[in-house]
Amino acid sequence: MRYGKTIREEYMAKIVCIDDDIDVLETCKLLLTEAGHSVETATTEKDGLAKTKEFNPDLIMLDLMMEDITTGFHLAYNFRSDDVMKFKPILMLTSINQKPGANLNPDAEGEFLPVDAFIEKPIRRETLLNSVNALLSLPKEKINVSGRNKVI
Secondary structure, eight states, rough: TTTTTTTHHHHOOEEEEEEEHHHHHHHHHHHHHHHTEEEESSSSSSHHHHHHHHHHHHHEEEEEESSTTTTTHHHHHHHSSSSSTTSSSSEEEGGGGSTTTOOOOTTTTGGGGSSSEEEESSSOHHHHHHHHHHHHTGGGGGOSSOOOSOOO
């Protein structure tokens, strides 16, 4: 407790950000902390799973490509199959469209992924904060657990 408040009252939301790019993690942590959120970070799939289970966040942010091109997919499916994490909104960060020959259209291909929103890197402050706020206000029944719902 600090100043008579519990940890939960002190922060707007608890967020875990999983990305292998330290610069992205530091940027997200800075922007989200300035907005009043409590942020934990991880750089690998294994650490991301452990940190998420330990921290029990209100929102999960994860990179699409980390150790390999499908790490983000695996993490998203893992979270959706976990009873505790199942209804946590997931914001996927990606730079896949900057890779030669790679393309991800969230409006088309995003429907098979059980995530709730995509942000293209490099991350812009306003885009990040607007997406985080929108996802934190999503009712449980709107969370894209199956991968069939339209992403934000």
